Amino acid sequence: MMRIELIKRPQHSALFSALSPIIALVLTLVFGAILFALLGRNPVTAMYIYFVSPLTQVWQIHELAVKAAPLILIAVGLAVCYRSNNWNIGAEGQLTMGAIAGSILPVLVPEYQGVFLLPLMLIMGMAGGALYAAIPALLKVRFNTNEILSSLMLVYVAQLFLDWVVRGPWRDPQGYNFPQTIQFSDAAILPELFPASGRASWAFVFAIVAALIVWFLMAKTLKGFEVKVIGQSPRAGRFAGFSTGRMVLFAFMVSGALAGLAGISEVSATINQLQPVISPGYGFTAIIVAFLGRLNPIGIIAAGLVLALSYLGGEAAQAAIGISDKTARVFQGMLLFFVLASDTLIYYRIRLITSRRAAGEAALEHS
Amino acid sequence: MDAEGGNAGEALLDVRGLTKIFGSLRACDGVDLKINRGEIHALLGENGAGKSTFVKMLFGSLEPYSGEIRWKGDKVRITSPGEARRLGIGMVFQHFSLFDALTAAENIALSLDDGSPIGTIAAKAKALSYSYGLPLDPYSLVGDLSVGERQRIEIIRCLLQTPDLIILDEPTSVLTPQEADKLFETLERLRSEGKSILYISHRLEEVKRMCDGATVLRHGKVVGHCDPRQETAASLARMMVGSEVSAVTRPPVDTKADHSPLLEIRDLSRKAATPFSVPLRAISLSVKAGEVIGIAGVAGNGQGEFFEAVSGEALQDNAGSVRISGKDAGRLSISKRRLLGAAFVPEERLGHGAAPLMSLSENLLLSRYSTDRKAFLGPLGTIRTATIESASERIIKHMDVRMSGKDPEAAALSGGNLQKFIVGRELDRQPSVMVVNQPTWGVDAGAAARIRQALIELARGGSAVLVISQDLDELFEISDYVAVMHDGAMSQPFAIAEATFEKIGLLMGGAAPEQAHPVGEIA
């Protein structure tokens, strides 16, 4: 009988910290190829279409940035949460609420088109996301309520709220009864970075800046230290004099604000109006981004690009070889599994033992 | 196997060359040990000498790397605790292997492999417990029981399996001296019934008093077999440690120096925060500059809760219930209390006093970022890594912390070395008040002596030192005064010269103070 034995490393392995996301990517590609073969496609062609063809033209790079921006923004916030052991899985809802809050001005006061319009929209979007994230945080601090379940339930609530908003009070009266708001005015649209070559907007810049700021916060400041200590061992955090309750609020509100920023940026730059569905599950995919980036903001930039590519690849594969774009989500799910599995190597050496007591037995026999 | 198999004159257990390797560490290295029928055999050694590893191999919970075990003359392989029980080997664990959410009877049922109904087991357990004078209610929840009662369940569970050999791992470390005496009576009776006992302890007096033979381990190797009755405590200690342990010296308190109280606790009460914690009942105590006060007590009598209240991890309603350096501190956070000059060392090293996966220098920042803000932090709250690392090296040097590599993670250090660092981290600040919970728990003798000496020196330098400990020997070694905690209440402190094991033991068991003063002693 074969079994796997874990042997704890005396210290965590820096080598495998760096290698584990790469191992996970390689394993995902291997299994992806097998999946394509099972679907009756040539794995090499399929892999090329999936992971290379979406990067061959400049406008496609723009698309990559468009998809990566919300993923990076949200994942950077989630990293703060997960590092502090707060399981916010409701980023999709915070994104939705951020989008709604940020759309108040362009939808309700379309005549206002001043220079402060965009900054106000972004701030209101962040506030909307942060406040919505504060609900599960407060419930956790005050009532000890499991934040995983409450934050997730609030996703459904936010989506239904958006549905009501665009079908009810905010519906475009001239919109032929379609469930959508009026189109944002030009002043309310986040500008594109290089309009000549593609659609990538300032949202991508926000994402990179957010990642850098959070990296500095986590790596260089006492606040980041506080996040890490409380996440690793809350009791040591209390001994240090850090407040776990305030940390819950801080982590949730930071990640809610970033998710809200992602939401309003996406609506402003890409969709230009509110509609019942504004995100292909960025809030959930960002969980994968956060882990693939090893909860490190710099790693998350890279991971965000990889996951964005999986979205584009899915679309390309559907167009080119008729594979459902739903394979993208399968890839994403597999990737998270492999990342988590590879992370074991950071803290443990893995030993395969073929026969149950091979070592001991041999020794006993020879004594 | 051979003709001698099962011979009555044969040793019950004969272990030869038993070895266990963890990574690069030889936790047990060719250990030989022999136990006869009806013998109480001691296994002696320091913390980390390999005693627990050795008995876990005997009980089947660890598999040996090499070596052989002969049981009643036959070579056996003990592949699991179930197998050990079938052979007739029972074990009473040091940290108990009990289930808080289950009843005593259910706990016992889990290690009986016969599948009889709980009711039957409960009845049997109750009868057996009374016959040994260790009364037990089989339907009580383990989570509600004291440590002494928990140990009874462990012992009864073990005896119900009618073992020929009973292994006891540090059984008296959780008991009052009186409870320990009761345990010794039980063990004597078991010996007279022909059972053998492997007795693991580092308390030399009790080993001398009870055991017929002893095996001494050091760094995983047997350094000698002896008859403890022929040895002195000092000679046994030498065998265990390998060299003379530098004795801790306690110079007399300087009567001319300033003795103003630096830590005052007045009528401190606290409700139980969780179902498993102990409420504190009107504790008053005052620790003066220059002296060490020790607090004795059996585990689980409110020491942890008391430490939290004094340190500020839990706040009090009344600001005056804790005063540090003459200022009300009951409503202040632990950081603010540190700024008043106090320092704290909790019982748990990993996960409370230190974050396991963080480096030593990060763990230095953990308890000192508020007191050393100017040195350790820059503008915007940035961390000055270089300054902190050099401070960390200073502590490592001063306390002789041994480790591999530069600035390793806390979890990579041995218990003793990490404890030296954690105590050193606070001493480095020259605190005026030091509160330590279990300063040398699980620490080797050399490190323990160093830590104890450092605490005494801190006090003699003009600080107030409060030491909470379950180790009476330690308290006798370092305290000027001793108080006893029982069930959340604290006795009056009395001078160490007036203290005896018996008196402290009675207070630990909950006797009223007047009962703790036998007539003869007062006279």
Place this chain on the structure above:
Amino acid sequence: MNILEAVLITIVTASTPLLIAAMGELVVERSGVLNLGVEGMMVMGSVSGFAAAYMTGSPWLGALAAIIVGAVFSLLFAFLTLTLVTNQVATGLALTLLGLGLSGMLGEPFVGHPGVRMDNIHIPGLSDLPLVGGLLFGEDPLFYISILLVIAVSWFLFKTRAGLTLRSVGDNHGSAHALGIPVIGIRYLAVMFGGACAGLAGAQLSLVYTPQWVENMTAGRGWIALALVVFASWRPWRVFAGAYLFGALTIAQLHVQAIDLNSLGFLPGPFYWLLAALKSVPTQFLSSLPYLATIVVLVLISRNRRLTMVNTPASLGRAFVPDR
């Protein structure tokens, strides 16, 4: 069949999947493992149950396929968390994300096809009794299975030695290991049982509740099942009560949405006005009630820290690496 009976029967149908999934998770959590992948395992059960029934024509084979797929799918989680000791929360999320993705891909060919419904049982005489006949003797088979499941789990956990062993592993895996109890093995079995239950619960949705395949058709029921286990303080009969509470709420809000006020003129004034008021609330708000109720219930139950502490399996969610 009168309206009340019809409503009660739909409540039963809405409650059954919650009950089955929560029952499985209860056993998993009692063994000390927190599997947040219920939603993913459930939706895998929905798609495989639908597909197998569609291809064979037999809803029973569909249910069986869902059970097997659920159990096998849960093995992924078990291997990662128990053998490779990965973080249980993150791995459970991964299982859910993978399940939602994989079911979407596998189910694509089945979208829009009419499903095979598992028929309600019919016992001549009994099922036709007035009032209680349909309710007690004319339900779908999975309802009876769900009730049997509650009885069986309750009996297993509290009346058998194996159940005691499972609870001991959830209470203190260190002690259990020291006594020679195979902690990891027991947890593997518990997780697979949870997977099988979640799979069956998912199949109930695509074979009984709405016999069709729609992507993400579990719509958060797996998460509600997880909340039910906490709500029930890890006790089987309280899970039963909780599941029916939620089933009733779901159905009530659906009925309010669908109600025709004109036909209810016979109701006494206050009832009529209450219904009319509810009816004027936008449907989205009514639809969000089960989710909001989940939060409210969690707040109420976890507010009492002492109570949760006493009831929560002490090893729940903690990593365990046996030393050998």
